[in-house]
Amino acid sequence: MTGSPPDGLRMLAVPTGPAALDVLPDLEQALSGGHPVLPYAASAPAPAVPDHDPATLPDGLAVVVGTSGSTGTPKRALLTAAALRASARATHARLGGAGQWLLALPAHHVAGLQVLLRSLDAGTAPLAMDLTDGFRPQAFVAATTGFVPGARRYTSLVPTQLLRVLDHPGGTEALCGFDAVLVGGAAMPPRLRVRAERAGVPVVSTYGMSESAGGCVYDGVALACTEVAFDEDWRIHLGGATIAHGYLARPDLSAQAFGTDDDGVRWFRTDDVGHTDPRGRLRVDGRVDDLVTTGGLKVAPRLVEEAILEHVPGVRDVVVVGSPDPEWGEAVCALLVLEPGAVHDVTAADLRARLRDVLPDHALPRRSLTVPEVPTRGPGKPDRRAVAALFTVG
Incomplete structure (x- = not known):
């Protein structure tokens, strides 16, 4: 289950399901002052540990855990x-x-x-x-x-x-x-x-x-x-x-x-x-990198998403992103998942009509797409890069 780089930081392969409980002794040892561990999915190759000076590691280090990597190469906290x-x-x-x-x-x-x-x-x-x-x-x-x-x-x-x-x-x-x-x-x-x-x-x-x-x-x-x-x-x-x-x-x-x-x-x-x-x-209004700048004004996608879910009937899930636009710089775009059995599509015009008295004009979606499910990454987070790619033209 484990491997050991030279400085004693142990790689910890973590299975899924009930087998994940097999790593409890390793985690208990790490919490109790034993060798710190770097968990990774057992179904994937062990990640390469970057060169580092063991003397720079903090006293009492127990776990080195990866970030979600939403803005590039994952970091390890x-x-x-x-x-x-x-x-x-x-x-x-x-x-x-x-x-x-x-x-x-x-x-x-x-x-x-x-x-x-x-x-x-x-x-x-x-x-x-x-x-x-x-x-x-x-x-x-x-x-x-x-x-x-x-x-x-x-x-x-x-x-x-x-x-x-x-x-x-x-x-x-x-x-x-x-x-x-x-x-x-x-x-x-x-x-x-x-x-x-x-x-x-x-x-x-x-x-x-x-x-x-x-x-x-x-x-x-x-x-x-x-x-x-x-x-x-x-x-x-x-x-x-x-x-x-x-x-x-x-x-x-x-x-x-x-x-x-x-x-x-x-x-x-x-x-x-x-x-x-x-x-x-x-x-929390959203990530800094997710903010959409349209017509020189900033839009927090989460606020638009919440407005759509609250005020637009038939929408089950939604992710809002920005897409390049020659007139506005970026256009507010909504990727929609409709409720089961929905018989009518929800267009950008529908969204704008429903939200005109809820959101400022610059935050109203200009484009929309309907999909069976939202692309995700990591532990169930929307993959906003994948969503934005769906709105890329050409």
């Missing part, structure tokens, strides 16, 4: 045992106490990895669903029968998984048996949240990334060990005990993204922009 334990304990404190977790995500990504690490820190035995044929809602429902009676029940899902389970017979009942269903990896559409809550599912929207040891803001409120700040461009900065100590073998990128303030608090400069709502809760 350096997470200490202290950061991971702080994240696990703050999570359990927010959710109402330690419990048993069901793994429904790939455990080499930070969200799935944290299911295992939280279990180790709490001394509970996690469950893992069968992912042999990918995520199947019937397998998720079946896995929920393995919980210890009386234990608090937790799981982490991406929005697409939540939707599929809600659509499956018996899925809602299974979800309602949890004490918390964390939903992250991508924005949870407001309509999906309303549907889940009306069904009695205890959903918790999470925000975070590999560099913050996973989710560190729950339902817009930072965990006890986390701070949130904004710069003059409304870029989100995250600080606190869960922040990584930079990137493996990338001191240049580490210097750009990480820092420590005068009080000794570590900070990470995210690639997201956002604001606080009237209740003081964090609202």
Whole structure:
């Protein structure tokens, strides 16, 4: 399962499904001060470890976890045992106490990895669903029968998984048996949240990334060990005990993204922009790189996506991107997935008519396409590059 580069950083091949639990001893050793590990999917070749000076690694390093790689070559965040334990304990404190977790995500990504690490820190035995044929809602429902009676029940899902389970017979009942269903990896559409809550599912929207040891803001409120700040461009900065100590073998990128303030608090400069709502809760408006500049004005795709899902009947899922346009610089484009059984297509003209009193004129979509499903990457995130390519002409 493991291999060892010369400095002792161990490569950790992580299987899918129940076999993922086989790596628990390796993770426990890493959390306890043993050799740090670099998890990767067992189905893929072991990644090359870039040359680096072992002396530059932080004390207490436990896990080196890859980022999602949405802006280029994936980076590898350096997470200490202290950061991971702080994240696990703050999570359990927010959710109402330690419990048993069901793994429904790939455990080499930070969200799935944290299911295992939280279990180790709490001394509970996690469950893992069968992912042999990918995520199947019937397998998720079946896995929920393995919980210890009386234990608090937790799981982490991406929005697409939540939707599929809600659509499956018996899925809602299974979800309602949890004490918390964390939903992250991508924005949870407001309509999906309303549907889940009306069904009695205890959903918790999470925000975070590999560099913050996973989710560190729950339902817009930072965990006890986390701070949130904004710069003059409304870029989100995250600080606190869960922040990584930079990137493996990338001191240049580490210097750009990480820092420590005068009080000794570590900070990470995210690639997201956002604001606080009237209740003081964090609202993430989207990635800096995803902003669409049309006619000299900036548009946050997430705000357009939420408006479409709320105000345009028949739309099941949507991703908004920018596409080069000779007149506007970029055109706002919407890739749509319609509800099952929809008999009418939804055109850009339909979208503009429905949203004209909801969004400013410059944010109204100028192009639209309908597809069976949204292209995804990593743990269920929309692949915006692939979506943008669908709107490229010629």
